[in-house]
Amino acid sequence: MSTTTPPQPGVPAAEPADAPVLEVADLTVDYPQRGGRPLRAVDHLSFGLRAGQTLALVGESGSGKSTVVRALARLQRPSSGTVRLGGQARTRGDAYRRAVQMVFQDPFASLNPAHTVDHHLRRPLLATGRTRRGAQADTAVRELLESVNLTPAADMAAKRPHELSGGQRQRVAIARALAPEPRILLADEPVSMLDVSIRLEILNLLDQLKRRHGLALLYVTHDLATARHFSSEVMVMYRGTVVERGPSDEVILNPAHPYTRLLAESAPSTGATREQARTARRERLDQRARRAAEQREATTEGGCPFRGRCPSVMDICAQRPPAVEVGGGHQALCWLHSTDVRTDGSTDGSTDEGPDEGPDEGTEGSVSDALT
Numbered sequence: 011m012s013t014t015t016p017p018q019p020g021v022p023a024a025e026p027a028d029a030p031v032l033e034v035a036d037l038t039v040d041y042p043q044r045g046g047r048p049l050r051a052v053d054h055l056s057f058g059l060r061a062g063q064t065l066a067l068v069g070e071s072g073s074g075k076s077t078v079v080r081a082l083a084r085l086q087r088p089s090s091g092t093v094r095l096g097g098q099a100r101t102r103g104d105a106y107r108r109a110v111q112m113v114f115q116d117p118f119a120s121l122n123p124a125h126t127v128d129h130h131l132r133r134p135l136l137a138t139g140r141t142r143r144g145a146q147a148d149t150a151v152r153e154l155l156e157s158v159n160l161t162p163a164a165d166m167a168a169k170r171p172h173e174l175s176g177g178q179r180q181r182v183a184i185a186r187a188l189a190p191e192p193r194i195l196l197a198d199e200p201v202s203m204l205d206v207s208i209r210l211e212i213l214n215l216l217d218q219l220k221r222r223h224g225l226a227l228l229y230v231t232h233d234l235a236t237a238r239h240f241s242s243e244v245m246v247m248y249r250g251t252v253v254e255r256g257p258s259d260e261v262i263l264n265p266a267h268p269y270t271r272l273l274a275e276s277a278p279s280t281g282a283t284r285e286q287a288r289t290a291r292r293e294r295l296d297q298r299a300r301r302a303a304e305q306r307e308a309t310t311e312g313g314c315p316f317r318g319r320c321p322s323v324m325d326i327c328a329q330r331p332p333a334v335e336v337g338g339g340h341q342a343l344c345w346l347h348s349t350d351v352r353t354d355g356s357t358d359g360s361t362d363e364g365p366d367e368g369p370d371e372g373t374e375g376s377v378s379d380a381l382t
């Protein structure tokens with residue numbers, strides 16, 4: 011039976027089995043807007059990331075995923091909230107940046123065309139004091155290249171980015187992220203700009219490296235199929251709020267939130283060609299501009315943030331929905347699952363006759379279809 015907790019800004023994090031290596035509490039990021047009130051890109055987000063875990067962050071364009079990543083990488087100052095590394099209240103800038111590394115979406119833009127692969131890898135090795143100059147650095151560069159399957163390492167080290175394919179460039183970017191021996195990897199859509207034929211190779215590589223080095227991996231994606239395959243847990247973000255979270259299979263095969271159902275139906279598949287991916291990206295940029303405009307207009311105080319688009323909206327949705335446990339650590343921020351709501355959307359606070367299954371019979375099938 012479902013249980014109801016008091017309304018929260020987002021679905022709260024489930025208790026982790028081990029202490030998280032990164033703890034995010036009430037993270038909020040507002041972007042100032044000229045002549046208007048700030049745009050809230052991330053709204054009181056809380057979660058923990060454990061060593062050896064892959065946590066997927068999914069959501070449509072403009073939902074705030076990259077803002078989360080930038081805030082965790084300390085590239086964007088949060089408006090409020092805390093990010094703790096290894097249980098410490100404060101971590102010095104250089105130590106934090108060593109421990110938390112990023113893999114960017116665009117491997118064509120993330121490497122400097124003027125420098126060799128060797129330079130891209132040797133620099134962070136020396137800057138972080140991981141190796142001394144000379145033979146020790148040579149060995150470390152070779153080992154990094156071999157760890158991302160770029161061989162023969164000596165040939166690869168001498169190349170410049172324009173001599174590499176997109177997949178090879180992303181391997182260099184991953185090797186560079188590993189150079190400081192991080193504890194956390196933030197991968198923001200790491201394969202969306204690559205050819206379909208190599209996307210799974212790169213995701214498999216990230217998965218192997220995560221296991222080998224005991225990394226905590228935050229995987230940002232639009233693709234629910236790979237989110238399900240490569241992560242143990244998923245957080246679904248809408249307009250800066252996590253509206254659903256839980257074990258990947260549960261969230262993706264049995265979505266409890268109407269937004270997750272829509273997302274599953276509209277997500278581009280992993281099998282899309284590069285041209286299809288480009289078209290999807292153009293559409294996403296249009297979508298993103300529209301969402302930004304909506305977000306500026308929308309009132310964030312009170313009410314479900316999804317109510318303007320929700321096919322199941324009820325009167326009560328004008329009030330902030332509670333975070334509801336729908337079973338097995340799977341939670342949704344939605345009145346549909348509250349035991350305080352009758353099927354007509356009214357409340358009396360005393361009945362258990364809530365529409366726990368939600369009204370959208372048959373959407374589970376469409377989600378499964380989207381994933382197969």
Ligand SMILES: Nc1ncnc2c1ncn2[C@@H]1O[C@H](COP(=O)(O)OP(=O)(O)OP(=O)(O)O)[C@@H](O)[C@H]1O
Binds near residue numbers: 070074302
């Ligand atoms: N530097 C900025 N200044 C003002 N607004 C911004 C800035 N960066 C992002 N935004 C806005 O914040 C919201 C969240 O953007 P963000 O890039 O985090 O979304 P996203 O989920 O990563 O989208 P996408 O899937 O397109 O990468 C959007 O409405 C966006 O327009």
Ligand code: SF4
Binds near residue numbers: 268269315331
């Ligand atoms: S049913 Fe209501 S609370 Fe649930 S997603 Fe739709 S608008 Fe939000």
Ligand SMILES: [Mg+2]
Binds near residue numbers: 075076077198
């Ligand atoms: Mg983004």
